Amino acid sequence: MRKREKRSRSIRIYVLSILALTFIMILIVTMVGRQEFSVPHKFALEAIGAAQGGVTVANDYVKLLAGKYIELVNVREENRRLREEIKQYKTVSAGYREAVATNVRLAKLLELKESIPAPTITAELIGRDPSPWFKTVIVNRGSNDGVRKGMPTLTVEGVVGQVLDTSPHYAKILLANDPNSAIDAIIQRTRTQGIIKGQGGMNYVMNYIPKKADIQKGDTVITSGMDGRFPKGLPIGTVKETARTSHGMFQQVEIEPSVDFSQLEFCMIILREITVTEQ
Amino acid sequence: MLTLGFLITGIFLLTMQTTLLHLLPGWIGQPDLLFLLLIYIALRFDIGRGAGFAFFLGWNADIVSGVFLGLHPLAFTLLFAAIKWLQRHLALDEAHHLPALTAISYFVASSAIYVGANLLAPEAELAWPWGHVMLQMVILAIIVVPGFTVFNWIYRLATTPFRWPALGKKQANRFKN
Numbered sequence: 001m002r003k004r005e006k007r008s009r010s011i012r013i014y015v016l017s018i019l020a021l022t023f024i025m026i027l028i029v030t031m032v033g034r035q036e037f038s039v040p041h042k043f044a045l046e047a048i049g050a051a052q053g054g055v056t057v058a059n060d061y062v063k064l065l066a067g068k069y070i071e072l073v074n075v076r077e078e079n080r081r082l083r084e085e086i087k088q089y090k091t092v093s094a095g096y097r098e099a100v101a102t103n104v105r106l107a108k109l110l111e112l113k114e115s116i117p118a119p120t121i122t123a124e125l126i127g128r129d130p131s132p133w134f135k136t137v138i139v140n141r142g143s144n145d146g147v148r149k150g151m152p153t154l155t156v157e158g159v160v161g162q163v164l165d166t167s168p169h170y171a172k173i174l175l176a177n178d179p180n181s182a183i184d185a186i187i188q189r190t191r192t193q194g195i196i197k198g199q200g201g202m203n204y205v206m207n208y209i210p211k212k213a214d215i216q217k218g219d220t221v222i223t224s225g226m227d228g229r230f231p232k233g234l235p236i237g238t239v240k241e242t243a244r245t246s247h248g249m250f251q252q253v254e255i256e257p258s259v260d261f262s263q264l265e266f267c268m269i270i271l272r273e274i275t276v277t278e279q
Numbered sequence: 280m281l282t283l284g285f286l287i288t289g290i291f292l293l294t295m296q297t298t299l300l301h302l303l304p305g306w307i308g309q310p311d312l313l314f315l316l317l318i319y320i321a322l323r324f325d326i327g328r329g330a331g332f333a334f335f336l337g338w339n340a341d342i343v344s345g346v347f348l349g350l351h352p353l354a355f356t357l358l359f360a361a362i363k364w365l366q367r368h369l370a371l372d373e374a375h376h377l378p379a380l381t382a383i384s385y386f387v388a389s390s391a392i393y394v395g396a397n398l399l400a401p402e403a404e405l406a407w408p409w410g411h412v413m414l415q416m417v418i419l420a421i422i423v424v425p426g427f428t429v430f431n432w433i434y435r436l437a438t439t440p441f442r443w444p445a446l447g448k449k450q451a452n453r454f455k456n
Contacts, residue, residue: 017326024334024356032349032395045342053295059299127297127343130309132411133396134345138297172343179403200406245410250369274373 013216027264035164036149042167045138049170052127052142067094118231118272121145123153123171125264133200135161135178139267142169144269150229155171159223160234160267171269176236177204177261184227185236187213190219196221196236196255197219204237206253213251223254231270282328285320289336289428293314297343308414313340315419315426317355318381321362323434324371333359336435345392347399354391358384377427378420379450385416 037045071090094139127138141147153160153173161175174181177198184198185206192213194206208213219239225232241254292312300309300418313336320332344381345351365371371380389412396405 017330021360024330024352027334028349028353028356031341032347032353032399035346037348038424041338041342041348044339048290048294048297048339048342051290052298055294055298061286065407128301129292129344130296130300131311131344131392132408133393133405136346137342174346178346179405200408213438215443219446220445230400 045167135175382416
């Protein structure tokens with residue numbers, strides 16, 4: 001009798017486990033390959049984004065405290081009065097320097113903002129993709145701020161990427177150096193057109209440049225505006241290297257990005273209207 | 280309580296991984312803490328709850344990482360099933376096999392994500408980052424034991440019933456008799 005009960009219990013556990021695994025597999029199969037966030041995804045991004053925002057603020061505060069502590073250690077050797085004075089001056093001076101730097105950065109952003117016809121919004125980067133293959137970031141602006149999938153993102157230096165997905169307060173940006181990113185571009189000097197592809201590393205590659213095209217090291221690459229996504233004339237990078245092989249119609253052109261992705265803190269999203277076909 | 284405790288731990292580790300760990304210099308590497316938690320769950324949780332957790336961790340990883348949804352849940356759930364199978368059919372000794380199991384599991388999961396991403400977007404031509412994968416395998420093999428100690432502590436904390444301190448209640452006289 002006990003043996004029978006034990007057997008039926010183990011059968012029940014097996015059946016439940018198989019049901020749970022089947023349910024999970026169904027969920028996975030329906031999800032694989034999709035690129036658009038579902039409602040639960042958006043909800044989760046809200047939670048994770050809030051946590052990331054909190055950690056970013058806490059980290060900035062710790063940096064500030066650490067900076068203050070280092071300043072104190074540096075001036076400890078001097079006499080008390082001078083130390084206090086120097087500390088004050090240093091704090092004031094650092095404050096001014098930071099203010100000047102911020103002013104310059106914001107002035108540049110404003111200048112850029114005025115040069116772009118569509119309305120723009122500034123966003124702070126709060127999270128980075130931990131995987132080695134994909135290059136995406138999370139920013140603290142979402143659909144409530146008017147951000148939509150496909151909107152171009154840039155900094156003063158040039159093109160950063162495009163919006164991949166949004167939740168009400170956060171958005172996921174596909175950086176231009178991600179292998180899944182493609183931007184229509186032209187060489188500014190010769191007007192030769194090509195497609196900028198990310199490689200997952202620090203550089204881009206420009207594809208579909210005919211072998212006969214005159215491309216030189218240092219040539220500036222800008223957006224062509226042909227893809228209907230990025231406005232024309234935004235800087236993308238400069239030609240780093242060209243390679244012509246004996247076979248094929250095109251040459252390989254390596255581009256050095258104008259944006260330093262490792263130093264990215266703020267970016268600007270161009271709030272343009274997204275057509276139905278783009279969605 | 281156990282479920283909630285590990286859900287919060289998963290979100291916390293993911294947040295750390297996407298914010299603070301990026302500040303570490305590249306040559307030290309940025310440990311994949313979420314993956315460590317996945318290995319712990321695969322070894323310590325029962326099939327039903329563990330599979331749910333593995334799926335949940337992958338599902339959250341999808342939100343902050345990658346372009347295609349479903350890749351991480353698929354890789355994590357398959358890895359969970361593989362570790363469970365190994366645990367049942369081989370005499371795994373945690374003290375000796377844990378670092379190797381973690382490192383190899385990372386390699387397998389990375390390969391699954393790499394193959395999946397290449398199948399979904401063959402034109403992207405993803406490169407296989409040997410340096411990064413090897414460094415991550417070494418880091419995970421080193422930190423797996425201290426990591427498991429922390430997770431064990433969380434496990435104990437989550438399974439111990441919470442008792443409110445008996446305020447206002449007189450303690451028994453220890454010196455009586």
